[in-house]
Amino acid sequence: MEYTLTDGELQRMSLHFRQIASRLLRTDFREGMDNLRRFIDYIDSEPLIADFIRSHNVETHDIEGAIASRSNHDLFQIPTTTDGEISFTYQLLKYALEHYKEYYQLCFGYASSTKVQDHVREFNRLVVQPFVNHINDYLHTLMVQRGVGTKSQVTVTNSTIGALNLAQDGAQITSSSIVTVDQADVVAKTAENVLKLLSCEGLDLKMKEEIRDLVTEIENQITKGNPRRSVLQLVTQRLQEFGGFITANSTLLSAILTLIQQVQAYL
Numbered sequence: 001m002e003y004t005l006t007d008g009e010l011q012r013m014s015l016h017f018r019q020i021a022s023r024l025l026r027t028d029f030r031e032g033m034d035n036l037r038r039f040i041d042y043i044d045s046e047p048l049i050a051d052f053i054r055s056h057n058v059e060t061h062d063i064e065g066a067i068a069s070r071s072n073h074d075l076f077q078i079p080t081t082t083d084g085e086i087s088f089t090y091q092l093l094k095y096a097l098e099h100y101k102e103y104y105q106l107c108f109g110y111a112s113s114t115k116v117q118d119h120v121r122e123f124n125r126l127v128v129q130p131f132v133n134h135i136n137d138y139l140h141t142l143m144v145q146r147g148v149g150t151k152s153q154v155t156v157t158n159s160t161i162g163a164l165n166l167a168q169d170g171a172q173i174t175s176s177s178i179v180t181v182d183q184a185d186v187v188a189k190t191a192e193n194v195l196k197l198l199s200c201e202g203l204d205l206k207m208k209e210e211i212r213d214l215v216t217e218i219e220n221q222i223t224k225g226n227p228r229r230s231v232l233q234l235v236t237q238r239l240q241e242f243g244g245f246i247t248a249n250s251t252l253l254s255a256i257l258t259l260i261q262q263v264q265a266y267l
Contacts (some may be wrong), residue, residue: 005048013046014139015257021132022244029120032103040097043135052138056086063088063095073109076127082134089131129244136240144264183265184222190259191219197252207245211256214239218263227266236260236267 005013020042027035043049066076078088096106104116107123194215198208214235221227221235239256246253 010139010143013048014136014143017042017046017049017135017139018240018243021135022246025124025128025132025244027103027120027124029102029104029107029116032107032120033097033100036093036097036103040093049135049139052135053086053090056083056134057090058083059087061088061091063091066092067095070109073112075110078127085130086134089127092127093131129241132244133241136244137237140237140240144267183262187222187259187262188219190255190262191215191222194252194255194259197255201246201250201252203245207242211239211242214242215259218259222263222266229267232263232266236263 020039024032024035024039043053070076076088076092078085092106096103100106104120107116107119109119110122110126111118113119195212198211198215201208203211217235218232221232239260243253243256246256
């Protein structure tokens, strides 16, 4: 099966995925099952994401046995390989959707607190967030390979993810980047805007501090005139992860996504 995504379609899909994932990651325990169903329905129905998961979902895990063998405060023994982590988590979430009435039933044991919401939050942080990160990283890699701000198309042949065909309007992929002083000024202004919006967002104080540090690091790297590519890659990846905890469609999230896109010119 082959299908083609334009530049804008790929970006919209990536944003839509982060928005849906954010609803699950930040869910109130009373809305957990609805948000889990919304999340699974989306990743199963979006061909690009579904094929990515399928390519890693190569092992059948004994989810029922893993659940039955857990004591009150045991964590799930999730495999450490990429294939194992993706397949186990995906199968676990699918099992919960089919067998549990409430999402928090799956999450008990992940916090020492007696508050149900704490168990849901920690389960999402330790189990769901890494799974979301794998998908985010995949989509981000496609966007980087595609190039930023070009009128291009991504052609995906989804027989095997390991042999993706990525091309701009049928041409071979080339990578070139010319960064100007004006672009550096644009990045700096966007970073300042993020910091200003961050002060008004109702986020956890520690999370605000981490986002502020990441944005400041981008400013420092860009303004010094010789930014380290490896540092920018790590910083933008971390910013993407935090994006899952920010209100969907908010001005802050939009500003952060704009900043991440602008930094791609330096990678």
